Amino acid sequence: MAIGATIHTFEIQVADVDRGVYEDLTLRVARHPSETDLFMVTRILAYCLEYEDGITFSAGVSTTDEPAVLVRDLTGAITAWIEIGAPDAQRLHFGSKLADRTAVYTHRDPEKLFASWEGKTIHAADQIVVRAFEPRFIEALAAAVDRRNTMTVSLTEGQLYVDLNGQNLSSAVLARPIA
DSSP: OOOOOEEEEEEEEEEETTTTEEEEEEEEEEEOTTSOHHHHHHHHHHHHHTOOTTEEEOSOTTOTTSOSEEEEOTTSOEEEEEEESOOOHHHHHHHHHHSSEEEEEESSOHHHHHHHHTTSOOTTGGGOEEEEOOHHHHHHHHHHOOSEEEEEEEEETTEEEEEETTEEEEEEOEEEEOO
């Protein structure tokens, strides 16, 4: 018998001063057995930092034609393609042709990602921004995750402050375009 997804609930207050976004969110996040805690935490941070009307998580690991996080307009068209982790160049190429905006949030070494994309065709690569966090920051957040979580996410001047279940952490958000 296959193991099902683990459901985590997050009550999140988002204060993205850099974009002027202030929201209270309640997220039910399904973590597939093949998904690491690091990936899940990065996915949640991407959702918070990209928050706008129409944002949603994709259907999950089984959905190969959608990113982990996406934004749709009122017609259902994808306006933002947000990848997590280490997507391959072909996937980024596909997503950036489909959506108005493409971003990558990674919990991995961004230099290895850039090296893996070198010499490969990626549509509008100069407009795709890769955002990374300090490795120990993501690891500490992943260690603090419970089934029910209370979280505040504040971003100001490229510095991210997170309180997750009473654990206060911070990290610079390293942002760099692919090309």
